[in-house]
Amino acid sequence: KLKLSRKSLIELITEEYYNPKTGLVLDPRKDEIITLKQCLDTGFANPNRTKIRDPKNDALLTINEASEELLDLEKGILTYPYKMTLDVAYSKGYLLPTQPPMTLPEAVMQGLIDNGLILPGKTLGIKRSLEGGLLVDSPCLVHDSGLITPLEAIDGGAMDAQSGDFRGMPLDKALISGFLVPQKSFTVKEAVSTGVYSPKTGLFSGGITTNAAIQSGLLDPDTTIIRTTDGPESFKDSADKETGRIATQKGELDFSEAFRKGVIADLPRPAGIVQACEELLTGIGLFLDPRTGSYLTLDEAVKEQLIDGINTLVDTPQGTITLQEALKRKVVDPNSGTVQGLPLKD
Known part of the structure; x- marks a missing residue:
C-alpha cells in the first residue's frame, strides 16, 4: 500500500495536489477530490509545517489561527486583503514554511537567523546553509537598483558569509528597511519602488521583459490601471510588455515616470x-x-x-x-x- 508523507500546505501547491481553479485538493490515497479542511482533518496535510503571514500586521499565524479570520479552509482561498487562491498567496509571501528549505526572508520573519541559521541544537553560517540547500538562493536583496541572491551578495562582499549581515546591517533590520524583500511576486508599483524594474532599460530583475515577468509570476499586474482621456484601461492590455514603457499622447514613459505623472495607478482590491x-x-x-x-x-x-x-x-x-x-x-x-x-x- 502506498504510504505518503504528510504534506505541507506549500507542498500541496508546488506538487500540484491543490487546484487553484477549484480551491480543492487531490487526495491520492483514495483518488478523491477533497477540501483543504478535509485534507487537514484526515492527516494528508500537516498544519504545523506552514505559517500564514497576516497581511494586516505581518503577524505569523498558525493555520488554525488563520482559519478564524483570513484562511477559508472550505473554499481553499485567502480572504484578505482580497480573495486569492493559495498559489497566489504563496507567491506574495503570505505562506511560509516552518522548516528548511526556505528563503532567507522566510527564515528572518520567523526569527530563525541569529549569527547564522538556527537549527535544532546548532547554528549554521548563512553561506553554508545556502550551499547545503537549507536556504534557497533566490533574488531577495536590493542592491544597485536591482535584486540579487544571497550568494551573489556574499561573493560581491555585500553580505557576511556567517551572520548574513547585509551592508553591515542585521537581516531583521534589512527586512524592516526594505533591503530584504519577502515576496516572490510584485505589483507594478512594488516592482518600481524596490528596484525589481529598471526605468533605464524597461526590464525586470534578470534582464527579462514585462511579458516574461508576468508569465513567470514575478510581476502581478492585476491591481494596476492606466489612466487615459477615454477612461481607465488595464495595465495588462495597454502597457508595452516588450519595451517596459507606456505610450501617451506626449510620448513614451517608463513605469517609474508614469507613476510620478499619475498615468499609472495601483489600487487596493477590494477598493473603496x-x-x-x-x-x-x-x-x-x-x-x-x-x-x-x-x-x-x-x-x-x-x-x-x-x-x-x-x-x-x-x-x-x-x-x-x-x-x-x-x-x-x-x-x-x-x-x-x-x-x-x-x-x-x-
Missing part, C-alpha cells in the same frame, strides 16, 4: 467605493476589472471583490447598512448603481 468611482468607473457606467479587462456592474464588482461591499455603508430611512446588503435589498440598483435614481458618483 469613492476610489472605485474615481478610478474604475467608465463612461458606460460599468467598472473596469484590471485583473480580467472586463467591465462589471456594481453588483458584479462587489461579488468579484473589486469593490468593498462590507466596509462601504449606505444610509437608508431604516438606518445604515452595508453596500452588499443595499444591493441585495435593491436600495442601490445592482445594474445601474443608482441610489434612489441618483448616479453613484453624486
Whole structure:
C-alpha cells in the first residue's frame, strides 16, 4: 500500500495536489477530490509545517489561527486583503514554511537567523546553509537598483558569509528597511519602488521583459490601471510588455515616470467605493476589472471583490447598512448603481 508523507500546505501547491481553479485538493490515497479542511482533518496535510503571514500586521499565524479570520479552509482561498487562491498567496509571501528549505526572508520573519541559521541544537553560517540547500538562493536583496541572491551578495562582499549581515546591517533590520524583500511576486508599483524594474532599460530583475515577468509570476499586474482621456484601461492590455514603457499622447514613459505623472495607478482590491468611482468607473457606467479587462456592474464588482461591499455603508430611512446588503435589498440598483435614481458618483 502506498504510504505518503504528510504534506505541507506549500507542498500541496508546488506538487500540484491543490487546484487553484477549484480551491480543492487531490487526495491520492483514495483518488478523491477533497477540501483543504478535509485534507487537514484526515492527516494528508500537516498544519504545523506552514505559517500564514497576516497581511494586516505581518503577524505569523498558525493555520488554525488563520482559519478564524483570513484562511477559508472550505473554499481553499485567502480572504484578505482580497480573495486569492493559495498559489497566489504563496507567491506574495503570505505562506511560509516552518522548516528548511526556505528563503532567507522566510527564515528572518520567523526569527530563525541569529549569527547564522538556527537549527535544532546548532547554528549554521548563512553561506553554508545556502550551499547545503537549507536556504534557497533566490533574488531577495536590493542592491544597485536591482535584486540579487544571497550568494551573489556574499561573493560581491555585500553580505557576511556567517551572520548574513547585509551592508553591515542585521537581516531583521534589512527586512524592516526594505533591503530584504519577502515576496516572490510584485505589483507594478512594488516592482518600481524596490528596484525589481529598471526605468533605464524597461526590464525586470534578470534582464527579462514585462511579458516574461508576468508569465513567470514575478510581476502581478492585476491591481494596476492606466489612466487615459477615454477612461481607465488595464495595465495588462495597454502597457508595452516588450519595451517596459507606456505610450501617451506626449510620448513614451517608463513605469517609474508614469507613476510620478499619475498615468499609472495601483489600487487596493477590494477598493473603496469613492476610489472605485474615481478610478474604475467608465463612461458606460460599468467598472473596469484590471485583473480580467472586463467591465462589471456594481453588483458584479462587489461579488468579484473589486469593490468593498462590507466596509462601504449606505444610509437608508431604516438606518445604515452595508453596500452588499443595499444591493441585495435593491436600495442601490445592482445594474445601474443608482441610489434612489441618483448616479453613484453624486
